[in-house]
Amino acid sequence: MGMTIAEKILARASGRKRVSPGEIVEGSIDVAMTHDIEGPMVVEGLRKLGTKKVWDPNKIVIVFDHQVPANSIDAALNHIMLREFAIEQTIPDFYDVFEGICHEVLPEKGFALPGRLIVGTDSHTTTYGAFGCFATGIGSTDMVAVFTRGELWFRVPESVRMTIEGRLPKRVMSKDLILKIIGEVGADGETYRSVEFVGAGMRNIDMAGRMTMCNMGVEMGAKAAIIPPDGLTTRYLRGRARESYNPVYADRDVAYVEERSFDVQKLEPQVARPHSVDNVGAVSEVEGLEIDQAFLGSCTNGRFEDLVEAAKIVKGKQISKRVRMLVVPASREVYLKALDRGILAIFARAGALIEAPSCAACLGGHVGVLGPGEVCISSSNRNFRGRMGSPKGKIYLASPTTVAASALEGKITDPRDL
Amino acid sequence: MARAWVFGDNVDTDQIIAGRYLVKLDPRELAKHVMEAADPKFASKVRKGDVIIAGRNFGCGSSRERAPLALKTAGISAIVAESFARIFYRNAINRGLPALTSAGVRRGFKTGDKVRVDVRGGKVRNLSTGRTFKVEPLPDFILTILRAGGLLPYLKRSIGKTAKQSSL
Numbered sequence: 001m002g003m004t005i006a007e008k009i010l011a012r013a014s015g016r017k018r019v020s021p022g023e024i025v026e027g028s029i030d031v032a033m034t035h036d037i038e039g040p041m042v043v044e045g046l047r048k049l050g051t052k053k054v055w056d057p058n059k060i061v062i063v064f065d066h067q068v069p070a071n072s073i074d075a076a077l078n079h080i081m082l083r084e085f086a087i088e089q090t091i092p093d094f095y096d097v098f099e100g101i102c103h104e105v106l107p108e109k110g111f112a113l114p115g116r117l118i119v120g121t122d123s124h125t126t127t128y129g130a131f132g133c134f135a136t137g138i139g140s141t142d143m144v145a146v147f148t149r150g151e152l153w154f155r156v157p158e159s160v161r162m163t164i165e166g167r168l169p170k171r172v173m174s175k176d177l178i179l180k181i182i183g184e185v186g187a188d189g190e191t192y193r194s195v196e197f198v199g200a201g202m203r204n205i206d207m208a209g210r211m212t213m214c215n216m217g218v219e220m221g222a223k224a225a226i227i228p229p230d231g232l233t234t235r236y237l238r239g240r241a242r243e244s245y246n247p248v249y250a251d252r253d254v255a256y257v258e259e260r261s262f263d264v265q266k267l268e269p270q271v272a273r274p275h276s277v278d279n280v281g282a283v284s285e286v287e288g289l290e291i292d293q294a295f296l297g298s299c300t301n302g303r304f305e306d307l308v309e310a311a312k313i314v315k316g317k318q319i320s321k322r323v324r325m326l327v328v329p330a331s332r333e334v335y336l337k338a339l340d341r342g343i344l345a346i347f348a349r350a351g352a353l354i355e356a357p358s359c360a361a362c363l364g365g366h367v368g369v370l371g372p373g374e375v376c377i378s379s380s381n382r383n384f385r386g387r388m389g390s391p392k393g394k395i396y397l398a399s400p401t402t403v404a405a406s407a408l409e410g411k412i413t414d415p416r417d418l
Numbered sequence: 419m420a421r422a423w424v425f426g427d428n429v430d431t432d433q434i435i436a437g438r439y440l441v442k443l444d445p446r447e448l449a450k451h452v453m454e455a456a457d458p459k460f461a462s463k464v465r466k467g468d469v470i471i472a473g474r475n476f477g478c479g480s481s482r483e484r485a486p487l488a489l490k491t492a493g494i495s496a497i498v499a500e501s502f503a504r505i506f507y508r509n510a511i512n513r514g515l516p517a518l519t520s521a522g523v524r525r526g527f528k529t530g531d532k533v534r535v536d537v538r539g540g541k542v543r544n545l546s547t548g549r550t551f552k553v554e555p556l557p558d559f560i561l562t563i564l565r566a567g568g569l570l571p572y573l574k575r576s577i578g579k580t581a582k583q584s585s586l
Contacts, residue, residue: 038482075441139483144569187428387436
């Protein structure tokens with residue numbers, strides 16, 4: 001019997017001809033990423049373990065993105081600690097506060113390559129699966145083991161195949177599709193599994209949209225979310241890829257533990273209501289609900305393509321007086337491109353606040369914290385209680401176009417109506 | 419005597435320790451805010467040895483290792499849930515905090531019940547009602563990590579052993 005993409009990558013990384021679901025294998029890591037939140041815990045752990053020198057500085061990427069620029073003395077101390085570590089260990093790919101969110105920066109800098117095994121101390125590391133690699137989130141102690149030995153144990157996951165058919169209607173985005181999927185399978189529906197998104201419909205979704213889907217794979221519990229590479233992947237990677245790569249595809253005779261298919265032709269904009277990502281319904285179910293904040297950004301939907309789609313709706317209009325709209329490009333590259341093409345000006349003229357690239361409002365520690373009773377519509381990935389500040393705040397997750405339409409109207413709005 | 423703290427399904431990492439506290443490295447600072455969004459009184463009332471009993475998908479969300487670290491520092495000696503989110507599960511074991519899976523356990527407890535967890539024997543007992551629940555057995559290598567007090571102490575010990583062997 002054949003192997004899935006996840007099995008092939010884990011077999012290659014563990015030096016085996018084949019692996020099967022349930023097996024425990026030791027895999028060599030191709031790229032290990034940490035950021036300013038978990039990074040200091042990794043450094044502490046390395047000191048406790050007595051690791052003087054990391055296994056390979058060229059395979060480590062450090063990105064400051066959660067608390068940038070530092071908004072407290074504690075955050076500044078964390079930055080100092082990790083900055084000194086990067087210098088001491090001569091890690092060439094250290095991106096200080098200037099570059100953006102790790103899950104946008106690693107693809108931009110050509111680290112997310114087909115066939116690779118990537119780990120990061122962030123649950124949304126699954127994003128890189130959009131490039132046909134096996135990428136998963138781990139904690140800081142596991143990362144201490146990786147930084148020390150370059151290897152980590154994995155339980156080979158069962159694989160699931162989700163076949164996407166059709167073309168997304170106007171102003172409906174891949175975010176709506178992934179919310180629909182999560183609503184259907186549940187927040188723990190694919191726990192421990194590797195999800196492959198395949199089918200003719202995927203060919204119509206650009207790399208930004210694919211990253212959105214793989215990013216949120218973890219919101220249904222998945223260990224990895226993988227899209228087989230195609231021409232769009234190659235085009236994105238041209239001039240970016242760090243090294244040559246070998247795309248990996250699933251064999252024809254693979255036994256998936258589960259198969260699902262979704263036709264997106266008639267998909268409506270979706271919204272995840274508080275306080276769980278699988279509490280999903282069509283936008284019509286919450287239409288008219290008044291909002292206080294609209295957040296366009298994050299590793300899920302802060303890409304250039306997201307800003308463009310939202311800008312088309314906002315252009316020449318004014319954001320509702322009762323709403324503060326935050327626009328946070330996911331990276332410096334996105335920021336500059338949006339600046340050069342006049343996209344940021346569209347938002348600023350409409351009354352939005354443009355912030356420097358960072359995770360921003362998504363994790364409630366920095367920009368755009370919610371007070372008790374406040375409601376935010378957000379293009380980010382989690383609506384957990386207290387995620388964005390007060391536990392009495394409410395987060396509704398939606399696509400960039402729904403966020404933009406809602407910001408204009410001051411209430412949750414179907415972007416197709418504007 | 420250990421007491422049970424009962425929670426529902428999908429207790430996420432933001433409820434366990436909110437993002438705004440993640441700049442802190444001192445585990446005692448984290449413990450002051452543990453489970454704040456789920457139960458604001460938890461941090462001040464939890465006692466050493468207490469056990470969390472929960473429903474499905476405990477620890478879903480972020481990879482933040484401060485989540486199990488804060489629970490362990492606050493005194494929690496084990497978590498018994500119907501299921502766990504993947505990253506939290508690994509992080510808990512790596513921090514030496516037993517994470518045990520037991521079907522139907524949540525309905526068998528209410529907060530305040532006296533509880534005894536037998537990690538190696540694979541059972542959890544509600545001493546207030548007399549009911550016993552089976553937990554899924556842990557593989558040997560996970561038990562070894564737990565016995566060492568977590569992955570770091572375990573690695574430290576095994577590195578020490580290798581160094582000793584190679585010097586012989």
